[in-house]
Amino acid sequence: MTTTASADTPATAYRITPDTPVGYRLMGVKKKAAIQLMGSRLWGRFNPNHWDPVYAASTGLQAPIQTGEMSSAYIAEMCVNHFGADFFRNARVVCKYVASTLANEVITTHGVVREKAPKGRGYRFTVDIWADNEAGEKKTVGWIEVDVGV
């Protein structure tokens, strides 16, 4: 479920422009690590660490873990909500999966504009991004770079 816009607020109201200041906080998206999706053919069916409690325990995991790429996709969704078409050209996404996302955890993505460097007619934005669980434990950390108004 996304939390980027209320029913009466157009999503474009959240769009980052050349005027957006350093320190601006992106509104994230929130998702549940649903075991049915984690074990789907698209994501983890071929690797039972991602969906089978018995196999996951045999490799030392507390529970099946979501593929990191699912968290990256959630972060990308947040970035498209805020950067729109700019996120599809000459952008960079760096993600490190620092802790496992366990089945049934609720994950929220976050982002804060760290820097905007002049480039062309606009700026290259650098945004610190992360995803955490309900307890605030970080699961994925990294940063993105996106050209805006260039």
Added chain:
Amino acid sequence: MNHPAPTTDGLRPMTEIQIRQTRDYIDSLASVSETYWDMVSIGDVLSRELHITPELVILYADAVEDFNPWYEGWRMNTWRIPGESPFGGAVVPPLLVSHFVLSVQFDHTRPFAIGSIHTYHDSEILEPIPVGATVRITTRAIDKFIKRERRYVRHEVTVEDVASGTLYFRETRDILSR
């Protein structure tokens, strides 16, 4: 504190036959698997074409619950449609191809190295990919290293349009091996 032993149906309801099918499937995976560390040599290059059909895009987008209409080149009742986005027709979600790198760097002609975990990626999204494009994903193993007693394999990746040669995407990524 003692935790109860994990069970096959601990996270979703199953009947006895579903549990048996699940255990048989996992046993079949484990019986033929090598570790990723042993499967890969530095310098290994693997490359495959992927036709990014509208249905594949929907499969991916639904699996991360991302319902952005820019990705819709397929719609229930209508089926295939051109779609709409700021680039004209429907486009591929920005990190979709990153996910399918897995199906290239893990040699698909050999049993999958189960127990491997993706830990890091540094991705450059260079150009939007139109839905319907056929891309070539190429992976090159550039390093194997041990950090905190864990074994990692690093790859460099490119994704190009087969027809036009457009370079859509580049990535460096790490896999933690068993």
